Structures are given as C-alpha cells and as structure tokens.
Amino acid sequence: MIIVLKSGATEEQISHIVDKAQKLGLKANISRGVEKTVIGLIGPEDVLRVTPLEVFPGVEQVIPVLAPYKLVSREFQPKNTVIKIKDGIEIGGTKIAMIAGPCAVENYEGLRRIAKFVKAAGCNILRGGAFKPRTSPYDFQGLGEEGLKYLKEVGQEFDMATVTEVMDSRDIDLVSKYVDVLQIGARNMQNFSLLKGVGATYKPVILKRGISATVKEWLMSAEYILANGNFNVMLCERGIRTFETMTRNTLDINAVPLVKQLSHLPILVDPSHATGRWGLINSVSKAAVAAGCDGLLVEVHDNPEEALSDGPQSLVPKNFENLIKDLKRIADAVDRTI
C-alpha cells in the first residue's frame, strides 16, 4: 500500500499515519520528495483494506500494490485449471469447448431437435435457459423446472453435458439436480449471495462478466466462489456496454489474453451476446479462438422467427455447421482442436 500525501502535509499528519500502520502490524517507509511525501506500508495489505486511509488528514491518494484477488490468480496457481464437466468432457485443456443450444428452453421437441443437430455437428455441451432474466416483466420468463427436466432428458439421450443459468440462491439445489454446469448471468455477477451459494456446491460454474464490470471486479466475483470452496470456475466474456449502438455489446477481445495472464481459470467467449447480430458471429468466434479462449457459448435455433428470445443473435443450423468448420482451421493454426 502506497500513500501519497498532499503538498502541505505536516509532520503530525505523517506521524498519525505511521502510528496507525504500526498498530496494524505494518512497517512504514517514508520518502520525502521535492513536492510530495510518499509513505510505503510493508506487510499484509488485507488489514488495510478495511481502514480508509484516504480520510486521514493530509492524505491525497492511496494506491494498493497487491492485486485484491488471490485464489484465482496465476501467482497462486501457475498451471492452467482444467475442469472436468463429465466423463470425457473437460474445459481448459487443448480442446476448445463448443457449448451450443437455444437461448431459452421453449418446449421439449424444439430442444431435442436443436440438441440432435448440434451434437451431430460435433458439439457435446448443450445450453438452454430455464430461468430467463428478462428486462421486461411482460416477456417470457422461462419454463422453470419443466425446462430443467427437458434439458436433463435431452442431455442424456444425446450424451451431452448441460448448462443452464441459475438466477436465485433459492434455486441452486433444484438446478444442480438437473444440470452439469451452473451459469451465473452477467446481471448477477455481483449478486454475492448467489456467488456464495454456488461456491458451496461442487458444480462447475460459468461466471459471465457483468455488462460493465472491470476485469478486476470479475476476478473478484470469481474469488467469491473459490473462497467458498468451489474451484471449478470458468470465466465467460460476453461483451461489455460501451457507447457503440450498432452492436448489442462490445466484445472485449483484449480480456481474453489478459485474463489468461492474470488467472489460471479457463476463459470462454459468448459471441452471441457480445454482438447481438448473427451476421457477426462467425468472424468474432474465429477471433476469440485465435486470441486464445478455451471455449465458446453459441446460441443456435432452427427457427429464429419463432424463438421466444434472442432470435436475432441465434445461428441457424447451416451457419453453425459452417462456424464449426471455420473454427477447426483457426484452432489448428493455434495448435488446438475443437
């Protein structure tokens, strides 16, 4: 922790800070500059996190030196985390995971038809929403438990792992009974009750980045899950909110290699939400794989005209097949497989 003092800070103010630091078991190192004095505090920064040094008289700025996350950091675990989803299905290794399916589970037949197709196209993880977070209370809110049952049944029929979103800490047990992977949506990235709740399970978790979360905040949310005992966390970049309006969100492609540097956790990309336009998905999916992501979440629908949500960003089967074909070539160019 570094404390920059105001130009006219007095000796008394300096002593006041140094005393406080010493009481907390830290060593204070004072550098008196030409214009400003700087105090470096040496020792565990955690004890300082709850001490608002900014309000001490004479303080201009407080700068933490250590990253606030620990368990998720690459310093804590240098080796990439590889998460076992199900027998024969892992995420975080050489093989890039393709997670595909409809935005929402709408009915049994539709889900089965899409699952059959994406499986045939070479994808072995099925996604589909049973509880849907919708901006409007008047929009389709998902089938709830019925949707979970369909997911489980269809997953078993085609030997696919399943992913669905959990929106409320009260639903964690219910959802966990039916699916293999729990997804935390962007709107709930800082729903700390929910994070603690999934942290108390052993289920693999996909943690989507909040629409305006910094990479640091996102890693801190993952830290909540790990700190509660569950290390099976995958991060998912799904586009951030910017001033640009022609796309639904802005895919932060920088975040892919950045997260790889900072953390050992796998990183996925959701090109559907990141663009909101199916016509851009092929290009940005190739970009995501080239940048080093460990998997993709893609919305697929065989009849987008009737989709109950996210039709405009869903790929029809033909385009999904082309996507897989194109991605195999990119994966190969970065020494990975799909």
Next chain:
Amino acid sequence: MIIVLKSGATEEQISHIVDKAQKLGLKANISRGVEKTVIGLIGPEDVLRVTPLEVFPGVEQVIPVLAPYKLVSREFQPKNTVIKIKDGIEIGGTKIAMIAGPCAVENYEGLRRIAKFVKAAGCNILRGGAFKPRTSPYDFQGLGEEGLKYLKEVGQEFDMATVTEVMDSRDIDLVSKYVDVLQIGARNMQNFSLLKGVGATYKPVILKRGISATVKEWLMSAEYILANGNFNVMLCERGIRTFETMTRNTLDINAVPLVKQLSHLPILVDPSHATGRWGLINSVSKAAVAAGCDGLLVEVHDNPEEALSDGPQSLVPKNFENLIKDLKRIADAVDRTI
C-alpha cells in the same frame, strides 16, 4: 412497431411479414420509399415483443414505437406519486427527504451516536447497511440480523424511519420485520427474483439505478415491482460508470428531470456513491435539489478513519450540518422545503 426493410427486399418477403402481423391481430401499413420500404404495424406491441421480427428475411431494422414500461409511466399516472413512509413522513411531495446515516451498521453505539446527530440536524430517516454487497469476499460483509435489530431500536428511540438494503430474496421477510424501507442496491437492479420478491410486499422500496443501466432499463426494473403489486417505489440515481476515474462514478444529473418527465415515481439522489469524494458532496447535493430531486441519501460517519466501509465518501457531522443549511436555501429557491 416500425419495420425498415433492406433495399432489395422482395414482395414475397413483405407478404411474409404482413401475414405474420395479421396472424398476431395487427394491421400492417406499408410505405414504399424511393430506396427503402417501411412497414408500420398497428395494434398492441406486446404481442410483438416475443416475435423476433429482426430475423425475418428482408428486415433491416425493427423500431418499437411505444415505451416498454406502462405502470411507472407518467402517461399511466399523470400525478406525482407521494409515498407514505411512516406517520408524518412522506416522500415525493413538496418536502425534500433527507436520508442519512452510516454506510454500514458497525455497532450499536456508533449507530446511535450518528442517528442522534442526524436527527438533531433535522433529518428523520436513518439509513445503515446490515447486509453489505462488497466487491471482495475478504471485506466486512455486514452484521446481518444483529444490524437490523440495532436499526430498529435506534430508529424507535429517535422516532426515525429506517432504510436498509436487502440483497437476497430469502431475506425479504426478515428485513421487512425490522425496517420501514427496503433498498435494492445498484448491483441488484436486474436481480429479477429480488424485484418480484419486494413487489409482493407492501413496503416502500428504494430502487437504485444499476451502475450501467439506461434510464429505460431502470424504469423497466421498477415496472417489475409495480407489476407485482407494490406501487411504493422510489428511484435513486447514484452515479453511473463512465471512463472518468477521478470520481468513483458520474452523477447523471440529466436523469433527474428526465425521470420526472417520464414517470410519476419520486426520484432520489445519492451524492455519496455518485462522487466517492466527500469534498464534492455539498456541491452536487445542491445541484440535485436544484434539478428537482425528491430526496437525498447521504452517508454520514462521525469517525471516518474507523469506518468499516465507504469512509472516503462519508460526511463528518460538521459538514452534514453545513449541507443541511446550504440545501435549505436551494430548496427555497425552487419552492420546496427540507
């Protein structure tokens, strides 16, 4: 709903859309322009919300004409909503509400000391967090039910109404037992389970704007609460996330009169979170009152050096007294009182 077609849209594509519209009970009005054709759909737009017209062949853009919110809109209720918090305490009328207190309830004595002071300064609503949403799992998470008890006890002693945040739908009943007003924090603005939950109570609710929520999304979140039966909703602008880093957030002052135009609900402003710097709070609070807000949420602490959270943005008693004094003059200049 207006549908703009691509330049080369065919007659067959136009018929396809018109047929769909008619099946949904809508009338289609076709304008053939020099370069583009536009179809206006007349009838209840709600049936269209779940139909992804963007994916119909030939469609370039779909533009809704009606606002997606209804119950919160000024068209639905032209008159300002005035919410009764407790005997003698209302929000939304001529008197501007001052809601003050520590960020977190830290202990009984501290809360009591601050409450006594803010009451004496003329403020009759006490705020304090018992469940704290913290970015880091290692930070102080609040006293939980113990904090709620302190709030209730102190509120009764000084005859003040009380406000606290509820973070999890499982806690709504518990929190409701102890306090007068439930607060939904910025991070939970789109926690739809929580919104439905507080919608099912009769408690007054303060709904904070999400850190990157548009005004429209914010009103839609309020709509969730009203649509579930609770009309006692106050909106609270608390700063949005922008590229500026010298302040914790950017207070969107435009939103104050804008919300007043669009909605009948009261609008509050939280200058503490909106700036993150106590030195700016006096000025932006005056701005908020001048712009027409119905109340302010201000963090006050009598010893910020020991505050367990948000010390840097808390006012010390002396500054809070000055604030009240300055605000009275501004309130008077806009024909209101404090």
Next chain:
Amino acid sequence: MIIVLKSGATEEQISHIVDKAQKLGLKANISRGVEKTVIGLIGPEDVLRVTPLEVFPGVEQVIPVLAPYKLVSREFQPKNTVIKIKDGIEIGGTKIAMIAGPCAVENYEGLRRIAKFVKAAGCNILRGGAFKPRTSPYDFQGLGEEGLKYLKEVGQEFDMATVTEVMDSRDIDLVSKYVDVLQIGARNMQNFSLLKGVGATYKPVILKRGISATVKEWLMSAEYILANGNFNVMLCERGIRTFETMTRNTLDINAVPLVKQLSHLPILVDPSHATGRWGLINSVSKAAVAAGCDGLLVEVHDNPEEALSDGPQSLVPKNFENLIKDLKRIADAVDRTI
C-alpha cells in the same frame, strides 16, 4: 514516481532501474515488501515522463505521484482566475456569465433578432457559430467570414461581447479580428496545433471538454494554451459520452466542483449540448449554478422549426426568460448574481 516490481524481480533488475534513475538525477528509495518490492523515485518527474519505465525488466506498474499539469493547477495559483472579456464584462468572479445565442449564425436578421432579445433578457455575451463542425459533410457548414461580420456588427449594436468557435489553426487570425472570445469545440480539444495557436494570442478562450476526455486530459489541453502564453482560459463542461441514449450526452456535474478544486480557471457549463433536449435545460442549468459554475452557454432560437442546426436543444425566448428568472433565485442561494 513509484515503481512496483513483479513478485520475482531480481536484484539485478532493481539495480538496473536504480542506475537509470540516478543517471537522470533522481534519488531512488527502495521498500522491500513481503510479496513485492517498490521503488520510489524522488526528484523532478518530468525527466521520467519520456522514459518508459514500464518496459524495464521486472517492472509491473509505474505510478506517477505528481499531477501532469502545472500552470492550470490551484497549487500554482491558489486564487480564482477572473478573465476580462471586455469593458465591464468579466468571467470567474461573483457574477455568473450568461452566454446565449443561436447554435449557428444563419443570417443577419435572425442573429440580430435573437441578440436583441437575449440582451433584453439580461445577457451580455452573444454566441453564434460561423464555422460549424458537422458530423456529415452534407450538413450546413456555417457562413464563414460572413457570419463573423454579422456577429461583430450585431455585438456592437447591442454592446455585447461575442463568442465563436475556431476550428482550424489557419483561421485563428481571421476569427480573432471579429470576436472577443475564441471557442475550441469538443471535437478539437486535443487538436494540439489549434491549442498552440490560440495559446499564442491574448484572446480569452473557452475550451470545451472533449466528448470522452477525462478531467485530467482536459486540464492538460488547457495547459497547452497556458504554456504557450495565454492564461485567459475558461473550461466548459458540455456533457460526456456514456451508454445512455435518451439524452444526447451526460452532463458530468461532478466535474464542476472537481475542476474548481484542481484548477484556478473559471468553469462554464453548456446545458444545451449536455442534454440535447430543451425540456431538460432549465433543470440542469439550475443544477450547474447550484454546483458552482461560473457561467452558462445556452442555445437560443426564436424559431427552432427553421434552425439550421441544433433546433431540438434550443430554447425559445419565453423559456429563456424563465430560465434567467429561475437562475437568479439559485444564484442568490449560493451568494452569487446573474
């Protein structure tokens, strides 16, 4: 300048940095923490600005301690700058300046009519664009020198000071001949040739904040003008670009008191561009004055239906009169006049 080293930084890397610092005439102060080592460099930071210490082996982060601006800072000049625009017209003192007029000078008669009205309403500085920065090459680009002549003539007739935008360093001399105050538009805030150019004149300059400029960058742009010899600079907050789309821009009201703390220069607010909606201008103008601004730039047009630009954000005369009346009350509540 503070240099945070990576966890595994070697003694050799530390020496390399210390050597470099000493060659530049700085003293290095090394703090060896539990996890990380930090080097504080003492001496003039300017010599370091061109030395990219981030790329030295072992360096994780470089943190400047001193603000990069000097002449604009309140530390350089504690007293508020008051700028004399013309005999009897000053900006930066107790009296809040009202600068009003049409967005663009469209013709002589229209300008004269509006000027006559705003003068009668109590405003003695006239604004009007002769060179217009327009997003589209097909939009009205302004009358050029003809517009400048009208401004001068009308300004003289009504004894008003005049303000107009200069967009190109080649036009500085021309524009200076005709008007009292040069305006640098938001799009040119980092047109450094233009900044140097106006810096070489003695003319008062209004420097608008760039649409996505941080306060620090904005002050640095002002520093360009002062560093070239012209201290007659006024800053103008005119709204920043955010994700919100219901308003043209987001007025950063926090910036008003923040700039007052950091700098001695006067700060103006442009509520017209900051909202883009005439219906919000009255409220946010009151907010700006309450927050402590030194003046307002307001677009006024007596026939917005025929305005060649910015009609939707122009006030008609009746509304401008009401604005002045309302602002007088707010100004009085903060011990100022209009």
Next chain:
Amino acid sequence: MIIVLKSGATEEQISHIVDKAQKLGLKANISRGVEKTVIGLIGPEDVLRVTPLEVFPGVEQVIPVLAPYKLVSREFQPKNTVIKIKDGIEIGGTKIAMIAGPCAVENYEGLRRIAKFVKAAGCNILRGGAFKPRTSPYDFQGLGEEGLKYLKEVGQEFDMATVTEVMDSRDIDLVSKYVDVLQIGARNMQNFSLLKGVGATYKPVILKRGISATVKEWLMSAEYILANGNFNVMLCERGIRTFETMTRNTLDINAVPLVKQLSHLPILVDPSHATGRWGLINSVSKAAVAAGCDGLLVEVHDNPEEALSDGPQSLVPKNFENLIKDLKRIADAVDRTI
C-alpha cells in the same frame, strides 16, 4: 424518415408536419395506431437533415431510415476497394498488410535500424511519427520535417512505402511531399478541416477511429474525405475508450466484420494502441486477422527502454518475428496471405 407523434397529438399538429413535408417535396404516409400516430416521409431524406422535425409541436421522436453515409457504403460500391500504395504494394486485397515501425521517428540511425529489421521480417510498409499528438505540452512533440526526411530516405533505401500522421491542415502539402500514406489520428477524426484537406489530395489516407466515435460517425468522417474527391481511404480500428482500465483502450473486434458489411473500404487494426501492453499484442493481432481485417499497424522498437513514446506497447524485434510467424498461420486459416 419516420416521425412518431406524442399520444395526444392533434390533427392540427399532424397537418402542420404534413404541410412542411410537402413543401420539401416529400410524400407523407400517416399510420394512426391505437396509442400513437406515426408519419412516414417518403423521398430524399437529405432535405430533412437540416429541418429539425423534433421541435415541431406534437412530435415525440424522429427516426431516420437511411444511413447518412453514401459514398463509403457497400450499397454504393459492392466490391471491396483495393488501394494501390506504391508499385507492388496494395491494401484491401487477399494479402494482409503489415505496417510496422517506431511510434515516433527519434533519429536517423534508430529509424534505419528498425526499418531494416521489419523489412527483413517481411514487412514492406514503414510507419513512424514526425508530428506527435501528445497529451502533455511538455512531452516530446516529434522531429517535424527532419523526421519526414528520415522516413523518406530510409523508405527509399529499403524499398518500403511510408506512413506518417498529419495533424494540421497546414502541413498536408509538406507531409505529402515525403510520404506515401497520410494518417489521420484518433484525436483528429472529427477535425473536419483536416479531413477536407486530405480529401483534396490523391494520397492514400489511413483514418483512425476516434477514441469514442461510433462506427457511424467514423464512416461519416470517411465520407468527408471521399466527398472531397479522395477515394483512397483505409479505416483503422485502434481501440475505443471504455470503463476498463487494465488496458489502454478496448479493441472493438466487432467493428471489423461490421465495417466490412457496411462499407467497401479496407479496414486495418492497430493492436498497439488498442491494448497498450506489448504482452497482449500477439493474441489480439491474431484475433484481428481471424476476424477479417486487411492489415495491421504495429509499433516496433529495438530498445523500448529508450523509446521517446509508447515504449510499453512496442514489440521488440524477436517478438515481432514471432508475430509474423503466428499471423501467417492464421492468415492461411482464413484463405489469405501476409
């Protein structure tokens, strides 16, 4: 153009708008909905651009149907533009252009050394700044004409095309004498005088996207250059400003395929500015090529410790060689070459 009226719009207000439209030579098509009336105006939208219909009584919203750009649009020219830079060097075809060199031309020997290296690595376009836009007036501002001479000399020696930034319309002729390609920097994307100036030359122009420019505004700036007669324009995505602070900017990878859909102009990517961290450049460069860009601008320096600007985002020769090697594989996977 579509005009949505307010709920209570009167027949008189409707007639007023229809009359205005007819005077402008447009046909008005009125759709009376259940809640709102919508007027579609048919005919050339350009005549409406200067008519602020938003201010007409009864109007709620005005929605343009046609894109405001013409010459840059793919509808105007369906085929990709291929720009000839020099004999044997084209941009926009199958071969992806590598434009590399130091951020600033610092001295003759350094430039020569870097040029020799990047040429040997397979790159035939040399970049280097002679006029540098710097946030601080106290930073290195570039060598000016001397730098241009070095660029020309070194370019000739190694048979490379040359690119440099022009910051002021007064310098266009001078810069054009020395280099093959003019670059408009992000800060000048809406310096309309400069755009008109380079539009009047025949020189190829690289137009960088403004730090907070929408894709639409960027295309409009390109339209300025084409409308002034110069069709040799390349767009360059260089990262946009968002709330994320761990990277200098956020590379908008979505913009690459989006611009390809909307426009026939080549699109380049600058991974150096888009990340600000050399450790991310390899990954995001691969992403950019995978997403379909036509070229990359990469900052290379053989001694970043002594670089006068942008050291932290410059690649050292070894890393640049690796980049080229990696990119060849990605280019091959999307049927292109480097």
